[in-house]
Amino acid sequence: MVDNVYLLIFYGVVLLLVLVASFLLFYIKNQSVVWKQKRQFQESQIAQQKELLNAVIDSQEVERKRIGQDLHDEIGGTLSAIKLMLNSLRNQLSTDQEEVMSEAKQLIDKMIVDVRHISHDLSPPGLAVFGLFTTIEAFVTLINNTGEIKISIEQEEDIEEVELPEKTALALFRVLTQLVDNTIKHANATEIAISFKKDDDLQINYQDNGKGFDLAVLEKRGGIGMQNIQSRLQMVNAVYKIDTEIGKGFRLAVSCPLSSEN
Template sequence: MQNVDNIYILVILGMVGSFLMVGSFILLYVRNQNKILKQRQQLQFKEIEHQKELLQAIIESQETERKRIGQDLHDDVGTALSSLRLTIEMFKPASEEDNNNKHVNLSKEIIDKVIRDVRYISHNLSPPALSYYGLAAAIEEKASFINNSGQLTITLVNDAEEALKDISLPAAVALYRVLEELINNTIKHAGATQSVIKITAADNIISITYSDNGKGMDASSIIVGMGMQNIESRLTVINAGYIIESSAGQGFRANINYAIPAN
């Protein structure tokens, strides 16, 4: 009888040992899988950060080149055109009826137009208000220019004047370029007469809503065909999120949220 009891005890101990061994293998397997998963997540995170760094470097180089070309246009081409206008001004016609007078006036009008165009292109390439006065002033200047051109009526509602002062220059440039792209898309594609830019702030989060009363279209078509990849790239670099709302006949709306990094 005692031998039978011993056999039972040995069987039970063997089963317990087997369970412990299986449990240990399972724990080791789960731990290894978690370790592998964590390593993969770290690699993915590093890859995403590396892509962001590359994207940021490309955008910064583009902005540097824009600034250089803008300054060259303003300083060299603009100055040359102004000198040319002064030279033409020196030609005095013999009388008001002189045909040369008409040519001189026409030449001055053409040069004046080219000077305005060069100044506009120069400011678009590198808006001086953005560097000197900040994002709010740059957006206001852009809206004012578009309103004066008659291409579109832009209403700007800025309820985040103080918060915008805390935005770094790279983030300000990114948000300005995004709004610029949205405005250009409205003018080129939407057939809109009005657009609204509303800026608010709460808990260090800047919210920008851009909308127009244009013809609208399917959101997926906008992402593919209206420069949204460029917009997404700029917002990705500064860790900003966005939502596009649009449908045929219902206009266009973009909601952008940017969290100001803590100092």
């Protein structure tokens, strides 16, 4: 009789362990399914956000191109016509009037150059033909000629052979020009260094010798310029790292895939 009681207790404990084990297996399996569904939902959300971001940036680029062409063709053409009209009046003016005319012509010349620079920035004409690196060199030359800041470029000899998808090249061009603009406006820097290196990915390093920022404050504040930079890098699946401290300048390291699948 006692043996039967122990046997029943033994079987009861075994059954309880089996039930507990079964419950744990069911719970783990259920949690695995829940986490898988949650991950799929998050991935779907990220994909939708990326598609939306692509659509927004594409529409911005279309509008930039339209405005750039209008500035170059209409405003630039009108200013050139006014300059020709002033030239035709030069011989009919007195000395004082000619001095005023000369000043007016200088202002028009400056406006023509400014309009050309703005239109090229809105829609870089050489990007599709000459590629990212040549277009950036032209942009850097333009900035260096202003005397506001010194920009140097370091790149491997065969970097021009790197073929980037048009969207990737445009995104990186926008990122670099935005960085230069941020440095000039906010960093009180005298020098900027940009380097390009081809590894498994395209490695880009941007660095200035400006006043630097508190990274935590920079990330919290999140100005429109930095948001645009981060959005464009995410759009082309680029990995990036910001390194900055007060008094130690600003650095951005970018690793951008060379694949056309963005």
